[in-house]
Amino acid sequence: MEKIMEVKNISFSYEKDSPEIFENITFNIEKGDVLCILGPNGIGKTTLIKCLNGLHEINNGKILLNKKNIKTLSFKEISKMIGYIPQGHIPSFPFSVFDVVLMGRTPYINLSAAPKEKDLTITENALKNIGIYHLKDKPYTNLSGGERQLVFLARVLAQEPDLLILDEPTSHLDFGNQIKLLEILENLSKLGLAIVMSSHFPDHAFISCNKVAIMKNKKFIDFGTPEDVITEENLKKAYGINVKLINFEDRKVCIPLKTNLNLNLENFKKI
Numbered sequence: 359m360e361k362i363m364e365v366k367n368i369s370f371s372y373e374k375d376s377p378e379i380f381e382n383i384t385f386n387i388e389k390g391d392v393l394c395i396l397g398p399n400g401i402g403k404t405t406l407i408k409c410l411n412g413l414h415e416i417n418n419g420k421i422l423l424n425k426k427n428i429k430t431l432s433f434k435e436i437s438k439m440i441g442y443i444p445q446g447h448i449p450s451f452p453f454s455v456f457d458v459v460l461m462g463r464t465p466y467i468n469l470s471a472a473p474k475e476k477d478l479t480i481t482e483n484a485l486k487n488i489g490i491y492h493l494k495d496k497p498y499t500n501l502s503g504g505e506r507q508l509v510f511l512a513r514v515l516a517q518e519p520d521l522l523i524l525d526e527p528t529s530h531l532d533f534g535n536q537i538k539l540l541e542i543l544e545n546l547s548k549l550g551l552a553i554v555m556s557s558h559f560p561d562h563a564f565i566s567c568n569k570v571a572i573m574k575n576k577k578f579i580d581f582g583t584p585e586d587v588i589t590e591e592n593l594k595k596a597y598g599i600n601v602k603l604i605n606f607e608d609r610k611v612c613i614p615l616k617t618n619l620n621l622n623l624e625n626f627k628k629i
């Protein structure tokens with residue numbers, strides 16, 4: 359299969375002499391892959407994701423994007439290959455939804471030129487494909503968190519990238535839109551798009567991913583298919599809780615078991 363991204367032995371720390379957030383991580387992303395990165399809060403998923411799209415410079419190792427070292431690529435070149443949706447993007451100007459999605463075409467439009475007919479058509483199609491065409495004239499600032507998430511997805515699709523990198527893409531979505539988004543991702547991957555996403559829901563990996571990585575102790579403690587990696591043992595290692603995996607129709611479902619926390623709430627009673 360065609361390799362879109364090759365990650366070789368990478369390490370990263372925020373300061374020169376501070377401890378590394380992760381070290382010696384190696385993996386490949388091929389055309390049509392959907393990789394889900396799991397791991398507890400604060401373990402380094404967002405940091406890794408930012409390294410993958412060139413926003414943070416790695417200390418050691420190498421990241422190849424379509425065979426080219428990401429270090430040697432300009433922001434514009436990276437933007438033609440990677441569509442990135444960060445966690446919790448805050449809108450600042452009341453652009454219309456259509457204009458926000460059209461901004462996905464920026465890497466293809468010269469600074470002084472107006473968007474071409476092709477750019478407008480691609481924008482319209484992206485809105486239709488995500489099912490939010492009806493929002494096109496609304497100010498982006500007036501949307502709910504979930505609607506904004508979908509607008510951003512349309513925007514990165516308008517970028518026509520080879521790789522989508524999504525930091526917790528379901529975080530603001532309601533129960534229904536979560537599964538719809540996962541199905542959109544699954545369908546996009548069937549068209550050849552490669553996807554890397556982080557998530558707090560191991561179940562999501564069973565729905566739309568063919569690869570899973572579990573991040574813990576500065577590394578991937580396991581990497582492989584959801585079947586092989588999402589086990590009761592690995593979930594216990596990652597999150598420190600007991601989880602029951604059950605089979606439901608054609609997929610597995612993860613049930614976190616209660617931890618029976620023994621909290622002393624005496625002080626609350628007195629208030």
Ligand SMILES: Nc1ncnc2c1ncn2[C@@H]1O[C@H](COP(=O)(O)OP(=O)(O)OP(=O)(O)O)[C@@H](O)[C@H]1O
Binds near residue numbers: 379400401404405
């Ligand atoms: N700009 C920064 N400077 C220094 N340390 C940072 C910075 N951003 C994040 N960190 C630290 O790096 C570690 C990893 O953070 P990161 O946001 O990558 O974790 P995460 O796995 O994405 O967490 P979550 O699941 O809670 O979103 C944390 O200890 C965090 O405090």
